[in-house]
Amino acid sequence: MPTITLSGLAKSYGGGDYAVRNLDLTVPDGAFMCLLGPSGCGKTTTLRMIAGLEQPTAGTITVGDRVLDSVERGRYVPPEKREMGLVFQNYALWPHLSVRENVEFGLRMRKVPAARRRARAEEALQMVHVDGAMDRYPSQLSGGQQQRVALARMLAVDPAVLLLDEPLSNLDARLRLEMRAELKRIHEESGATIVFVTHDQLEALTMATHVAVMDEGELQQLAPPMEMYARPANRFVAEFVGSPPMAIVDVGPSPAGLAGSLLRFVKGRVVTCAPSAIGIRPEALRLGAPPVSAWSEPAQVEAVLPAGSTWTVRLRVLDTELYAVSYTPVDAVPGDTVTCWTEQLHLFDADGSRMAAWDAAGAYA
Numbered sequence: 001m002p003t004i005t006l007s008g009l010a011k012s013y014g015g016g017d018y019a020v021r022n023l024d025l026t027v028p029d030g031a032f033m034c035l036l037g038p039s040g041c042g043k044t045t046t047l048r049m050i051a052g053l054e055q056p057t058a059g060t061i062t063v064g065d066r067v068l069d070s071v072e073r074g075r076y077v078p079p080e081k082r083e084m085g086l087v088f089q090n091y092a093l094w095p096h097l098s099v100r101e102n103v104e105f106g107l108r109m110r111k112v113p114a115a116r117r118r119a120r121a122e123e124a125l126q127m128v129h130v131d132g133a134m135d136r137y138p139s140q141l142s143g144g145q146q147q148r149v150a151l152a153r154m155l156a157v158d159p160a161v162l163l164l165d166e167p168l169s170n171l172d173a174r175l176r177l178e179m180r181a182e183l184k185r186i187h188e189e190s191g192a193t194i195v196f197v198t199h200d201q202l203e204a205l206t207m208a209t210h211v212a213v214m215d216e217g218e219l220q221q222l223a224p225p226m227e228m229y230a231r232p233a234n235r236f237v238a239e240f241v242g243s244p245p246m247a248i249v250d251v252g253p254s255p256a257g258l259a260g261s262l263l264r265f266v267k268g269r270v271v272t273c274a275p276s277a278i279g280i281r282p283e284a285l286r287l288g289a290p291p292v293s294a295w296s297e298p299a300q301v302e303a304v305l306p307a308g309s310t311w312t313v314r315l316r317v318l319d320t321e322l323y324a325v326s327y328t329p330v331d332a333v334p335g336d337t338v339t340c341w342t343e344q345l346h347l348f349d350a351d352g353s354r355m356a357a358w359d360a361a362g363a364y365a
C-alpha cells in the first residue's frame with residue numbers, strides 16, 4: 001500500500017486567493033487520515049487535487065514512488081489513471097442498474113471476467129452488510145443502504161487509496177455512528193490508505209489514525225487524534241477540536257479576575273512561563289475539594305444540564321463563564337457556590353502557539 005506525499009501544494013482558482021497554501025502533508029501507508037476544518041478551509045480542494053480532479057497551482061503529489069502531479073516538471077496524471085477509489089457526498093448510483101450491477105460496474109469497465117466480477121461484487125456487498133438487497137434497485141433502498149452500496153462499488157475494485165468527501169453527511173445520527181464503525185472495520189480489513197474529508201470533529205476523532213486540521217488553506221496540526229486532543233498545537237486547534245469547546249482565557253497586560261488567578265498558579269508551577277492565553281477543557285474542570293497541587297477557585301453554579309451519562313455544568317468563576325463536564329451525577333443546583341479545580345491547563349503564547357515549556361515541565365497532567 002502506498003504513502004501519499006503532498007509537498008508545497010497550493011491551489012488558486014484564479015482570483016488570487018489561495019484555497020490551499022504551501023501544504024506539506026504525508027499520509028503514511030495504510031493510514032486513515034482525516035482532513036478536518038471549518039467550511040471553506042480547503043479540505044475538498046486538497047482531496048480533489050489528490051484525485052486528479054483539480055490541477056495544483058504549485059507543488060507535487062506522489063503516491064509511493066509515482067509522481068502524479070508536479071507543476072515544476074509539467075506532470076499531471078488524469079484521474080482514471082490514478083487507481084484511486086472515490087466516494088463523494090452525493091454518492092450517485094445508477095438508478096437503472098440493480099445493486100449488484102452497480103457494484104459490478106467498475107469491474108466491467110476493467111474487463112474483469114463475469115464469474116470473478118460476480119464473486120467480487122458479492123464479497124464487497126457482504127463487507128458493507130447489504131448482500132441481502134443485491135437484486136433491488138437504488139430507489140428501493142434507504143439512504144444508509146445506498147451509501148453502503150456506493151462504498152461497496154468503490155471497495156469492489158480494491159483500490160489501494162480511498163478518497164472520501166463527507167460521505168456520511170446525508171445520514172441520520174444513528175446510521176452515521178454505525179457507518180463510522182463500519183468504515184473503521186473496512187479500513188482495518190482492507191489495509192487501504194484512506195483520506196477522509198470532514199468538518200465534524202467527532203467523526204475525525206473516532207475514525208482516524210491521523211488528523212490534519214486545516215484553516216484558511218493552511219495546515220494547523222497533524223497528529224494522531226488523541227494526541228491532538230491532549231496537546232493542541234495552537235489556539236485554533238484547541239478551540240476547534242472538543243465539544244463543548246475548550247475555554248480560552250486571555251491573560252492581557254494587567255491580568256485580573258480569572259486570568260490573574262490562573263496566571264499566579266502557572267507562575268508558581270513554571271517560573272519561565274509568560275502565557276498570553278490559558279485554556280481549560282470542560283472535562284478537566286472538577287467540582288469539590290481540590291488536591292493540594294491543583295488550581296482552584298469558588299464558583300457559582302448557573303445551570304446543570306444532565307444528559308444521561310454526562311452532566312454539563314455552567315459555572316461563573318471570577319466573573320467568567322466556564323463549562324465543566326462530569327461523568328458522575330452532579331448534585332449542585334443553580335445558585336450554589338462550589339469549589340472548582342483543574343490540574344489540566346493549556347498555555348498559549350502571543351502568536352497562539354502551544355507553550356512547549358509548560359509541557360516540558362510536566363505541568364500538564
Ligand SMILES: Nc1ncnc2c1ncn2[C@@H]1O[C@H](COP(=O)(O)OP(=O)(O)OP(=O)(O)O)[C@@H](O)[C@H]1O
Pocket residue numbers: 013018019037038039040041042043044045046199
Ligand atoms: N471551483 C471553484 N472555483 C472558485 N473557488 C472555489 C472553487 N472550489 C472551491 N473554491 C473556494 O476555495 C476555498 C476552499 O474551498 P473547499 O471546498 O476546498 O473548502 P472545504 O474546506 O472543503 O469547505 P466545505 O467543508 O464547505 O466543503 C473556498 O474559499 C471556496 O470558495
